[in-house]
Amino acid sequence: MKIPGLTGQESTCRIMRIGNGYDVHKLVKGRKLVVGGVTIPFEKGLLGHSDADVLVHSVCDALLGAAGLGDIGTHFPDSSPEFRDIKSMKLLVRVRRMITEKGYRIQNVDCTLFAEAPKFFRYRQAMEQNLAQAMEIEPDRINIKATTTEGLGMFGRGEGIGAMSTALLE
Numbered sequence: 001m002k003i004p005g006l007t008g009q010e011s012t013c014r015i016m017r018i019g020n021g022y023d024v025h026k027l028v029k030g031r032k033l034v035v036g037g038v039t040i041p042f043e044k045g046l047l048g049h050s051d052a053d054v055l056v057h058s059v060c061d062a063l064l065g066a067a068g069l070g071d072i073g074t075h076f077p078d079s080s081p082e083f084r085d086i087k088s089m090k091l092l093v094r095v096r097r098m099i100t101e102k103g104y105r106i107q108n109v110d111c112t113l114f115a116e117a118p119k120f121f122r123y124r125q126a127m128e129q130n131l132a133q134a135m136e137i138e139p140d141r142i143n144i145k146a147t148t149t150e151g152l153g154m155f156g157r158g159e160g161i162g163a164m165s166t167a168l169l170e
């Protein structure tokens with residue numbers, strides 16, 4: 001944008017906006033575990049209206065938050081049959097379109113998963129690739145980390161998996 005009263009290089013600056021997203025889903029028997037668009041072999045899966053991809057949901061919320069576009073529940077309500085069992089990556093593609101239409105570009109996205117099990121390390125690269133593809137950015141703009149909660153609380157007891165994401169838009 002142009003800043004009145006300034007000339008040359010000083011007169012233009014990039015608008016940067018930051019957003020965060022947080023999501024938790026319950027682990028239950030008889031469901032596939034899908035995280036970051038990767039189906040991970042595990043004894044339980046996440047419960048939800050969609051494929052319950054907790055990581056993708058937190059990324060969607062971070063992007064929507066940064067763009068000032070509300071949250072995932074407003075745009076894709078879980079009361080709607082349209083979103084039943086939908087691949088969350090499809091929602092992320094729609095979110096990316098929405099923020100692109102508002103003129104924003106994704107600078108980077110940083111994510112943390114909270115779970116006692118499984119270990120996500122070996123799936124990290126595949127998850128980053130999937131997210132990069134959906135957001136149409138280079139994989140090195142995405143960073144995925146995972147942590148346990150040292151056996152404490154809902155994650156420590158293996159009741160669910162949580163994800164937290166931060167997105168920077170330009």
Ligand SMILES: [Zn+2]
Binds near residue numbers: 023025048052054057
């Ligand atoms: Zn969710």
